[in-house]
Amino acid sequence: MSTIIGQPMDRTDGVLKVTGQAKYAAEFPEAKLAHAVLVTSTIARGTIASIDTSRAQSMPGVLLVLTSRNMPGLPGAKSASPPAVRRLSLLQDNEVHYSNEPIAVVVADTLERATDAARQLRVAYQASSNPVTDFESARANAHKPAPQQGRAVETLRGDIDAGLQAGTVRVDAVYTTPMEHHNPMEPHATMAAWDGPDLTLYDTTQGVTNAQAAVAKILGMKPENVHVISPFLGGGFGCKGSVWSHTALCAVAAKEVGRPVRLALTRPQMFGPVGGRPRTEQHMVLAAHPDGTLTGMRHDTYANTSMIEDWTETCPMVTRMLYAVPNQATSWRLVRMNVGTPTFMRAPGEMTGSFALETSMDELAYALQMDPVALRLKNYAEVEPQENKPWSSKHLRECYHVGAEKFGWSRRTDTPRSMRDGHTLIGMGMATVTYPANRSDASALARILPDGNAIVVSGTQDIGTGTYTIMTQVAAEALGFPVERVSFGLGDSRLPRAPGSGGSQSAASVSPAVREAASGARRRLIELALADGGSPLHGASPDDVTVVDGWVVSRADPTRRDPAAAIIARAGGQPIEAEASAKRGEERERYAFHSFGAVFAEVHVDADLGTIRVARVVGVYDVGRVLNAKTARSQLMGGIVWGVGAALEEETLLDARYGRFVNANLAEYHVPVNADIGTIDVTVLDVPDPHFNSLGARGIGEIAITGVVAAIGNAVYHATGVRVRDLPITLDKVMAV
Ligand code: MOS
Numbered sequence: 001m002s003t004i005i006g007q008p009m010d011r012t013d014g015v016l017k018v019t020g021q022a023k024y025a026a027e028f029p030e031a032k033l034a035h036a037v038l039v040t041s042t043i044a045r046g047t048i049a050s051i052d053t054s055r056a057q058s059m060p061g062v063l064l065v066l067t068s069r070n071m072p073g074l075p076g077a078k079s080a081s082p083p084a085v086r087r088l089s090l091l092q093d094n095e096v097h098y099s100n101e102p103i104a105v106v107v108a109d110t111l112e113r114a115t116d117a118a119r120q121l122r123v124a125y126q127a128s129s130n131p132v133t134d135f136e137s138a139r140a141n142a143h144k145p146a147p148q149q150g151r152a153v154e155t156l157r158g159d160i161d162a163g164l165q166a167g168t169v170r171v172d173a174v175y176t177t178p179m180e181h182h183n184p185m186e187p188h189a190t191m192a193a194w195d196g197p198d199l200t201l202y203d204t205t206q207g208v209t210n211a212q213a214a215v216a217k218i219l220g221m222k223p224e225n226v227h228v229i230s231p232f233l234g235g236g237f238g239c240k241g242s243v244w245s246h247t248a249l250c251a252v253a254a255k256e257v258g259r260p261v262r263l264a265l266t267r268p269q270m271f272g273p274v275g276g277r278p279r280t281e282q283h284m285v286l287a288a289h290p291d292g293t294l295t296g297m298r299h300d301t302y303a304n305t306s307m308i309e310d311w312t313e314t315c316p317m318v319t320r321m322l323y324a325v326p327n328q329a330t331s332w333r334l335v336r337m338n339v340g341t342p343t344f345m346r347a348p349g350e351m352t353g354s355f356a357l358e359t360s361m362d363e364l365a366y367a368l369q370m371d372p373v374a375l376r377l378k379n380y381a382e383v384e385p386q387e388n389k390p391w392s393s394k395h396l397r398e399c400y401h402v403g404a405e406k407f408g409w410s411r412r413t414d415t416p417r418s419m420r421d422g423h424t425l426i427g428m429g430m431a432t433v434t435y436p437a438n439r440s441d442a443s444a445l446a447r448i449l450p451d452g453n454a455i456v457v458s459g460t461q462d463i464g465t466g467t468y469t470i471m472t473q474v475a476a477e478a479l480g481f482p483v484e485r486v487s488f489g490l491g492d493s494r495l496p497r498a499p500g501s502g503g504s505q506s507a508a509s510v511s512p513a514v515r516e517a518a519s520g521a522r523r524r525l526i527e528l529a530l531a532d533g534g535s536p537l538h539g540a541s542p543d544d545v546t547v548v549d550g551w552v553v554s555r556a557d558p559t560r561r562d563p564a565a566a567i568i569a570r571a572g573g574q575p576i577e578a579e580a581s582a583k584r585g586e587e588r589e590r591y592a593f594h595s596f597g598a599v600f601a602e603v604h605v606d607a608d609l610g611t612i613r614v615a616r617v618v619g620v621y622d623v624g625r626v627l628n629a630k631t632a633r634s635q636l637m638g639g640i641v642w643g644v645g646a647a648l649e650e651e652t653l654l655d656a657r658y659g660r661f662v663n664a665n666l667a668e669y670h671v672p673v674n675a676d677i678g679t680i681d682v683t684v685l686d687v688p689d690p691h692f693n694s695l696g697a698r699g700i701g702e703i704a705i706t707g708v709v710a711a712i713g714n715a716v717y718h719a720t721g722v723r724v725r726d727l728p729i730t731l732d733k734v735m736a737v
Contacts, residue, residue: 044659075220100272163296163327167287186234207500236463238344275343358710384592427719433597452565466631480547504699512582520578643708
């Protein structure tokens with residue numbers, strides 16, 4: 001019986017964070033630290049004719065101006081393997097592929113001097129007269145990319161033409177979403193220090209092992225000579241899931257000046273060189289019988305990528321698995337533009353895809369004059385419809401029912417614009433939520449120390465989600481120790497290997513390894529006690545003893561007990577260690593693994609002004625077993641909050657004349673603040689997944705952003721009768737009727 005796992009334990013690193021003791025990549029002081037500033041292009045396409053560095057180089061304190069003229073050739077500069085290792089801008093040539101592309105690095109003894117000197121560079125460009133900056137016109141040259149992460153570019157099941165014709169009620173609509181950029185509180189930063197052939201990097205990364213491998217490859221080094229440390233991250237969300245140019249440039253700069261160098265991106269530099277969410281255009285065609293049974297569905301998408309690499313926002317993934325539609329076709333195409341390469345951004349594909357799918361389902365519900373929840377239940381997928389596999393665990397039906405009940409869905413009147421309170425139009429909308437359950441191989445090491453405390457470590461990351469805390473809980477429970485006596489270490493490439501913290505996989509991948517390692521250490525502690533003539537438990541059978549609060553105890557006679565510290569002391573004082581790995585098995589051959597949920601939103605729209613407030617959001621989630629009720633709730637709330645931002649606010653605006661983002665700052669790139677968020681009510685079903693891993697826990701980092709945008713848009717339609725198919729849903733679009 002679980003006593004620690006699942007408890008709403010406070011974050012073990014909470015005090016460190018609120019007192020400023022938690023150190024982030026840009027905060028590691030090194031003796032003789034020098035400061036680098038990244039210089040980026042001001043044109044979107046062309047070549048650099050020259051960079052006059054003379055003035056910058058003569059300024060006081062300036063140690064280095066790195067441009068393509070003096071940049072060393074890098075063995076792996078072009079050998080990157082996307083998407084984990086990106087096509088980088090490493091000053092190996094004079095080509096410019098997008099605005100804000102790295103073109104130089106200036107290093108000085110202070111940040112102020114480096115910043116000042118960077119402004120004195122005189123860059124002459126030969127700008128191309130035709131940068132590709134307009135998505136609509138570039139779409140004519142769209143191409144079919146290679147599959148990304150093994151995902152089929154096109155799918156077809158059944159007979160799509162017959163299916164679309166069989167349904168007498170149809171929806172045919174195009175949905176568009178804008179480019180967006182990650183804005184975690186902490187922008188990317190790297191601190192690089194060399195010691196002979198060894199490189200230490202303090203880096204904002206969602207994967208210390210991936211970063212180690214990528215940097216080693218780029219610089220032509222052995223991975224064992226690269227040590228990556230990342231104890232805390234001020235938010236990841238996907239942008240820190242790849243190694244980008246500045247990390248390698250910082251390492252080179254440090255080598256060149258012979259001093260440790262810190263390079264922190266500015267907020268505007270978050271817009272371009274480190275990825276973002278691409279613009280998407282999604283064409284949905286749905287057909288159904290009058291009773292709501294789906295007969296056919298098409299989902300064809302375009303999304304932009306850059307000129308240097310194909311990266312796909314895989315929108316139709318959600319359409320392929322969510323409903324039991326017998327005839328279906330989906331596809332994606334990429335549109336090359338002179339912008340930075342897009343990347344993973346919280347639920348990449350699922351966020352944008354669920355907006356199109358779940359909005360089109362709402363439109364179909366109105367066309368059928370059917371309740372939106374009933375339409376979804378009518379087409380409930382009892383098995384995974386694309387591969388016809390059973391779900392490992394699916395409780396979506398319960399999510400709809402519990403959500404509708406908590407939200408008060410029965411109070412909703414069917415007709416748009418039928419609910420109001422004075423000048424306020426009230427709208428209620430809902431959507432299905434889903435995200436795949438991912439898992440990779442991971443390992444961990446547990447060590448019981450002579451003082452009776454335990455340390456458990458794994459080379460995973462805490463990207464702000466609560467990894468330190470949940471792993472402490474898993475370890476403590478498996479050890480039989482109180483949580484106060486267990487500490488958890490992570491964020492270091494020298495620790496036992498664990499996967500990158502992306503795809504919502506860390507909790508699900510690492511916790512089985514942590515549990516295995518901790519159980520192994522516990523077994524050894526028991527063995528030591530039983531074999532020890534000095535122990536009150538000497539001679540007992542292993543089955544008759546357990547570990548409680550750090551004491552080995554006889555089950556039959558709890559007065560026979562022995563604390564870990566005494567056991568270790570009598571055995572010679574050496575720590576007890578156990579290492580373990582947890583790997584995926586054959587379960588994916590037999591089951592489809594997904595998490596699910598239902599989200600309901602109530603919006604208030606000013607009838608005269610079109611201003612939209614999200615008054616309430618109710619979300620109910622089936623994510624397997626919950627490891628910590630508090631961090632889980634925080635994750636899910638955070639996903640909903642971001643969904644509100646994506647629905648109503650977020651949009652990176654590209655000036656097509658110059659290919660520059662005009663709102664590359666937090667004043668004009670709008671994200672929700674507290675005043676934008678109404679009541680959020682999160683419920684987690686907490687049903688363990690019997691087939692996924694030994695804990696039954698699936699990931700929760702990304703799921704809650706899915707569905708929210710559609711639920712809000714559907715509520716806006718219900719409030720106003722205006723269907724906005726282009727994100728963000730702003731008041732001008734609501735009033736433009
Ligand atoms: Mo997530 S977008 O895979 O960090």
